[in-house]
Amino acid sequence: MALKGNLRDFTITQLLNLINLARKTGALVIEGPSDSATITFRDGKLAYAHLGASKDNGLGPILHKTKVISKAQFGTLKKRASEMSDKELGLLLINSGYVTQEDIITSLQTHFMDILNKLFAWAEGIFQFKNGESVPDDKIPVRMDLENIIMEGSRHLRELEQLKDELPNLDMALKFTDRPGVNLRSVNMSVEEWRVVSYINPKNSITQISKATSLSDMEIRRIVYSLLQAGLVELIRPEGGPEPLPDLTSAIPGANKDEQKTLVNRLIGRIRSL
Amino acid sequence: MQTVKMVVTGPFNAGKTEYIQTVSEIDVVSTEKKISSEAEKIKDATTVAMDFGRITVDDSLVLYLFGTPGQKRFDFMWEILSEGMLGFIVMVDSTRPETFREARTILETFRAYAPTPYIVAANKQDLSDAWEVEDMRIALRLDPTIKLLPCVSVDRESVKETLLELLETIITHLDSE
């Protein structure tokens, strides 16, 4: 079924968060106001990205742009190898000793990250996720963890109003998620982000962390939001905090627990019979 | 005669009134109002103060279902309606991701009013552009322990099923106290 909407209401980072946590395979197609992009995922990892005209997305131009090959080499390729697919060209370049496989992968990753950085700036655009769709046959797939990309994307979020919506309550505490395969050390974080991370503990509310780290409301919200979106932490009620509000017992005045259960069971019986 | 109430809340146009109407034994008593502003003109009428439906259990017990207004400018009603409720349902239109953020805000607001059990209903699952329930769980940032159920408000069986799930959640909650 459909996973579609507009970036106005659902940002790229939120989509990446969804794809990451649900380990989705498929292609995210985004029609922006002036350009369109396709990003392909495999098991929740980024495999491929494509933005705008096809000619800029070929391996030759990418290697040139990321300075893996010189202008002269690129000129020769354009003449001799313009008909080749990316995979064929990659093999040719590796076999003839121009570049290593690692050069190619790194270069593609840089290029894909550039594309995502452009997308993070899009405020508007129709998106659709096509389940199961894979990387085009002639393209070289990579495997990039989304956590770093999401952290990067969240750094673009600069509006306090939006952050307040996303994170209304700073009295909550944080705990690290225990998702398998996520290693905090492999995530690129700024000094401020690391400082926040070092205070994460079910006992410390976000407000306490912001005081301890002397971060502004805006900064602490942005950092917590990016950690949340990257799936690294989750919100919990602080341990040993204020007493919880009175419970269900007060909802039906005068009834004790057994009477309440009997009452609810009567409701269940009635609704079953409807 | 004892009366108990449950509340159906959620963003504008989620299907709250429809949900209550589907199981109520009376015509839903609704304070609806014709919609005048163009932006909101995706349907004819919206709930202004509340709507309510009734299910009589026997001659000593009646269940009222209260629907809240979806629009923020009527949110002064929310706190009043939530008082003394047995539980609540947050209804979300699965075809409109632009309302998910608001649904989460409403959920948080109601949870703050009263720590009673609740479930989330992913409504309009009969429509082809409905999001999948598990995708919605992530988008709504719902904890795995919270019940998020597919729902079709126009379908009686579906409404019954979600009501029963809420009641089961209330029982579990009572047991755990």
Ligand SMILES: Nc1nc2c(ncn2[C@@H]2O[C@H](COP(=O)(O)OP(=O)(O)OP(=O)(O)O)[C@@H](O)[C@H]2O)c(=O)[nH]1
């Ligand atoms: N296809 C489909 N349509 C539904 C469903 N539930 C509600 N609708 C339609 O969605 C529209 C909105 O339903 P309402 O019940 O008025 O929504 P509401 O939540 O009470 O809206 P407000 O009171 O304005 O906040 C109506 O046109 C309903 O007929 C459903 O499960 N499936």
Ligand SMILES: [Mg+2]
């Ligand atoms: Mg209504």
